[in-house]
Amino acid sequence: MTGIKETLDSAxxxxxxxxxxxxxxxxxxxxxxxxxxxxxxxxxxxxSVEVVSKLKALMADCGVTADTLDGIAVGRGPGSYTGMxxxxxxxxxxAWAWNKPIIxxxxxxxxxxxxxxxxxxxSEHWFVPLMDARRGQxxxxxxxxxxxxxxxxxxxxPDAIRLxxxxxxxxxxxxxxxxxxxxxxxxLTIVVCGDLEKHEEEASRLQQLCEQCGVRVLLSxxxxxxxxxxxxxxxxxxxxxxxxxxxxxxxxxxxTEAEVKLREKQAAERDGR
Numbered sequence: 444m445t446g447i448k449e450t451l452d453s454a455x456x457x458x459x460x461x462x463x464x465x466x467x468x469x470x471x472x473x474x475x476x477x478x479x480x481x482x483x484x485x486x487x488x489x490x491s492v493e494v495v496s497k498l499k500a501l502m503a504d505c506g507v508t509a510d511t512l513d514g515i516a517v518g519r520g521p522g523s524y525t526g527m528x529x530x531x532x533x534x535x536x537x538a539w540a541w542n543k544p545i546i547x548x549x550x551x552x553x554x555x556x557x558x559x560x561x562x563x564x565x566s567e568h569w570f571v572p573l574m575d576a577r578r579g580q581x582x583x584x585x586x587x588x589x590x591x592x593x594x595x596x597x598x599x600x601p602d603a604i605r606l607x608x609x610x611x612x613x614x615x616x617x618x619x620x621x622x623x624x625x626x627x628x629x630x631l632t633i634v635v636c637g638d639l640e641k642h643e644e645e646a647s648r649l650q651q652l653c654e655q656c657g658v659r660v661l662l663s664x665x666x667x668x669x670x671x672x673x674x675x676x677x678x679x680x681x682x683x684x685x686x687x688x689x690x691x692x693x694x695x696x697x698x699t700e701a702e703v704k705l706r707e708k709q710a711a712e713r714d715g716r
Contacts, residue, residue, distance in 0.1 A: 481668070515543050
């Protein structure tokens with residue numbers, strides 16, 4: 444699906460990216476579409492300890508300095524509450540200290556973007572990333588590429604926390620409606636990627652439902668890749684987009700459990716007065 448990358452042909456910004464929203468600490472440096480280097484470390488509890496040193500080491504390995512860097516991309520979530528705050532805080536600090544643009548990237552979008560096939564087979568693909576949000580819930584969204592959307596990268600469902608069972612029903616209904624207008628069987632493939640371990644049963648149910656209407660569902664467990672955040676960030680920067688370093692915050696999607704309990708306690712205290 445090479446058409447998705449054409450926006451960077453005329454501009455090749457050097458972008459360093461990091462994402463600590465999941466258990467995988469992911470970072471990369473790109474020059475336009477070229478990946479200069481990347482790091483992926485499964486060390487969720489050590490994100491705060493290692494992220495700066497690993498990023499600086501990666502920059503040194505790639506021959507990139509703060510002066511030659513054009514921007515800093517960061518995964519803004521959703522995902523781990525603590526992880527998101529670490530990544531965003533580091534990115535904001537470096538962007539301010541080095542006087543560089545900061546570019547926020549949806550962590551779900553980066554997860555989905557990493558599942559793009561290398562070659563366009565002519566069919567439409569839907570990419571559905573999953574991050575476990577406990578209690579049968581997932582952080583998820585959806586994008587389409589290829590086929591009738593002309594190889595572009597189009598979002599059709601926003602980042603949100605959803606019950607996995609309800610999300611499967613919604614996707615199956617969408618797939619059924621799609622197949623009604625496309626006579627050729629196999630014209631649509633749905634790629635479910637990311638954290639599938641706790642949601643295999645529902646993901647398999649999606650496969651079964653979609654099989655009935657001739658839509659293929661691929662289950663593709665995957666980890667966050669720094670190159671995806673970097674490439675998406677470079678695309679935004681090439682379009683002249685960036686975020687305000689002072690007001691930039693993670694996408695928490697929902698209140699943390701601690702915040703929910705605190706607000707419940709405060710409400711109870713008010714009611715008791």
